[in-house]
Amino acid sequence: xxxxxxxxxxxxxxxxxxxxxxxxxxxxxxxxxxxxxxxxxxxxxxxxxxxxxxxxxxxxxxxxxxxxxxxxxxxxxxxxxxxxxxxxxxxxxxxxxxxxxxxxxxxxxxxxxxxxxxxxxxxxxxxxxxxxxxxxxxxxxxxxxxxxxxxxxxxxxxxxxxxxxxxxxxxxxxxxxxxxxxxxxxxxxxxxxxxxxxxxxxxxxxxxxxxxxxxxxxxxxxxxxxxxxxxxxxxxxxxxxxxxxxxxxxxxxxxxxxxxxxxxxx
Numbered sequence: 001x002x003x004x005x006x007x008x009x010x011x012x013x014x015x016x017x018x019x020x021x022x023x024x025x026x027x028x029x030x031x032x033x034x035x036x037x038x039x040x041x042x043x044x045x046x047x048x049x050x051x052x053x054x055x056x057x058x059x060x061x062x063x064x065x066x067x068x069x070x071x072x073x074x075x076x077x078x079x080x081x082x083x084x085x086x087x088x089x090x091x092x093x094x095x096x097x098x099x100x101x102x103x104x105x106x107x108x109x110x111x112x113x114x115x116x117x118x119x120x121x122x123x124x125x126x127x128x129x130x131x132x133x134x135x136x137x138x139x140x141x142x143x144x145x146x147x148x149x150x151x152x153x154x155x156x157x158x159x160x161x162x163x164x165x166x167x168x169x170x171x172x173x174x175x176x177x178x179x180x181x182x183x184x185x186x187x188x189x190x191x192x193x194x195x196x197x198x199x200x201x202x203x204x205x206x207x208x209x210x211x212x213x214x215x216x217x218x219x220x221x222x223x224x225x226x227x228x229x230x231x232x233x234x235x236x237x238x239x240x241x242x243x244x245x246x247x248x249x250x251x252x253x254x255x256x257x258x259x260x261x262x263x264x265x266x
Contacts, residue, residue: 001223004029004234005214006065008056011039011151011237012244013185014071015251017094020211021069022233022252028224029231031063033262036239040147041074042116042183049078049118055264057083063234065089066223069214071184073115073206077122090217097213098180098206099128103136105202106178112139112171115182116147125182139174143167143186150185153247156192164192180204188251235259 005021007014011034018032033056035041041049053075057068068091070076070083076093084091102111113125120142129136145163154160179201181187187205194203218224235256237244245259 003066004031005067006060007032007069009071010041011036016184016187017071017207020207024211030233033236042118074118077124094206094210097209101209102178102180102204103132108177110137110176111178112176113180113182114143117142147185150188160192178202236262
């Protein structure tokens with residue numbers, strides 16, 4: 001089916017999912033919306049997150065998308081089930097794929113989850129993990145400083161190391177063997193988080209599992225694109241075009257072309 005996949009996020013974080021989609025589904029076209037102007041979503045009230053998420057979804061529906069990926073964990077925790085019921089296209093979130101991957105990874109049945117204030121407060125990961133395996137022990141920690149760091153393009157170096165080390169201190173003495181990066185911004189900090197965690201802890205980014213789920217749904221429904229073309233991806237931001245393009249080019253390792261600013265907050 002010659003229609004694009006829509007991806008929404010509170011900002012740059014969903015690019016970690018988009019990167020996996022590009023790798024696993026190289027023929028598919030992606031339309032991406034990052035709400036950097038109103039990022040982060042984590043500290044916002046649920047009603048606000050719901051409103052902003054639907055504004056992005058409504059914009060993407062004008063692009064004739066065949067599937068929607070809610071790449072923002074906070075948004076997925078608030079509105080995923082509602083969106084699934086209201087849209088007549090498949091909708092994929094990032095929480096279940098990440099939780100499922102963590103359950104497969106852990107040997108101790110002891111998992112830690114880091115995420116935004118909103119995601120952690122929702123209990124979405126703990127609920128999902130325990131629905132898969134009721135015996136699993138879950139540690140949860142909100143990490144509010146991480147998203148602003150990533151949105152500024154600070155992925156490593158002294159400042160990133162300091163922020164990560166200070167923020168993750170409450171988890172230092174916990175005996176988990178698997179750490180879920182429960183916000184799609186966080187994989188951009190993988191280098192410093194891995195340095196803090198050490199080799200004995202497995203980091204789980206939901207991007208790869210989410211892309212795998214998207215692939216399975218597309219092929220099962222017979223809506224995967226099977227022709228020959230050079231995909232034309234489109235990227236939109238509510239924030240600063242130049243910053244978004246620079247960081248998107250860097251992370252995706254491609255020239256994303258012209259990034260367009262959209263105004264969807266009125």
